[in-house]
Amino acid sequence: MTEKLKRLKWKNFLNCVVVAAFTLVFGVLSLTGSLNGSSIILIERIAISILLAVSLSVVVGFLGELSLGHAGFMCIGAYLGGKAAALLDPVLGTGVLSLLISLLVGGVCAAVCGLIIGLPALRLRGDYLAIVTLAFGEIVRSLFMNSSDESFGGALGLETPRFDKQSLFIYAFLLVLLCLVVIQNLLRSKHGRAITAIRDNEIAARATGINVTYYKLLVFSVSAFFAGLAGVLYSFSNFTVQSGKFGYNYSIEILVMVVLGGMGSINGSMISAALITFLDVNLQTLLTGDMAVLKNFLYALILIGLVLYNNAPALKGFREKYRLRAVMERIRERKPDPSKERDDEAKWDRVPTKIDMDEVLSVSPLKSQGDETSEPGEEERP
């Protein structure tokens, strides 16, 4: 039992270990000077994308609300963190201390805005909330774009001090690590189960005594906090922060990462964020001018195709038959190990979804008896 517990824990933090390993490898590579400028920029951008995708994934995949203003939180982090860094620059220089203070400023300001955006989320659901978050993103962008030159640089953008190029990505990866630990612990706890319960059925969740208000605000502010951190990192890795970057299109790009990675999967979001950013950076040099739009075309096809495949009721049978997990289970079922099989063992690693529960509840007693006597997998056992 203890062995199993240990293995489970190890598995849960596998992605953190992978990220830590990457950090180490990149750190060593950068110390030996074998990383060139463009790959450093790529690594920084991947870290920023992972932060954004993982934080959006909590809202979309786990709370089940669509946020189209994620770039807005990043914008707040980038401008306010960048401004803090610019103010600290004459006093502290651009060192680690100034980075930390800026991160705190940007993250906390974004989190406060997330809290404010969470307030309408209490009364609105689905489409309305999507529009409110979109409106929020546009408001933020418009405010920074029309700011005076002294405060936030207006249309020209805010000039920010650039952090030491050779080491910023290490801090970026440390932040990714922090984000993973915080968010995964949140989601695996009692609170995480409450959040997914709200996603599956808000009224039922409320009826079982879950404080929906508290959890919605919590999720929105945590998600905004990490998006703000990503923004601060962005401002440190660039000379200027321009509001045009944080438009609706960027929010959609982050959403594509989350949908591609799989709703409700943190690891999936991380992998797809890295993949899309990698492709993005490489396509930027390949596709110039009007051909750059091919990228958006691909995003659109990915979004439509994946959502149709994953959600169309007509494809339900096909999906269940050829899902990776189902295929793996079929392979495993051929050679079961009788010594490890116990019939009273519940599958704790799989949280049942609403559909599963409906199926369980709708089975008639007569049918379930028949099922018990003849398991389909058992008959084929050699």
Next chain:
Amino acid sequence: MEILETLINGLSSGGTYAMIALGYTMVYGIAKMLNFAHGDIIMVGGYTIFVTMGLTGNPILGLLAAVLFCVVLGVVVERVAYKPLRGATPLAVLITAIGVSYLLQSVAQMIFKSSPKMVMIADLGNVEFLGLYIPMYVIVTLICSVIIMVVLSLFVRFTRTGRAMVAVSEDRGAAQLMGISVNRIITVTFAIGSALAAFAGFFMLMKSPSLTNTMGAMPGIKAFTAAVIGGIGSIPGAMVGGIVLGLIEACSYKITVIAPYTDAIEFLILILLLLVRPTGILGKKRREKV
């Protein structure tokens, strides 16, 4: 006098918003989904007008072609992208709609490039009325939008299809039991919404002739705001909301201090309204049933 001119300008852009908002509100009322791609149908209509006018030079032919093409496109999009998801979670439908919007924009950019196209529909000049100089397009837009709204209201109230639409929006299951083909009604709704979008594209090009692939995105979102302000799902609500939004916009453009923040102000009004009265001005309250 300037105030009057501003108000009339606001009424005309409000008419355009109302026309787009009607498309949103009808689709929302009947298919229960936010059609994010609606704004981009306007853009497709604009490009159809551009192509047709390049071939024939006749703006009326351009409008007809745009209406036809947009109706076909709207129905195809509904069949391919939205219909398979009927019965799936609302989040999935919403994301697909965003995907369709993105797809239309990028295809348009691939075909027509990103540089703006100029579409001079017709220079109708100005009209002098009681000492006011009002551009003719403002009056044309205003009259046409009023006619379209009246026709639409009559259609919904007095034809079989229109009444079936009301029935489906009230209770889809019950409507189906009464022998209404829900799929057909949803298709008709998308067709009407897309035709209205084509008209809106025509009026928008009359106002400013520059045509880009993102021309419909912002007006689309604003028109959704209008639909929400008026109360989503209600046809008179969309009209009221569109006109209110047009007036707010026109007034805000006139005040130099807040003019750059016009978009932000409109969205702020939306957020505040949704917080105070989520059902909009004319919307009905709906209890969520367990």
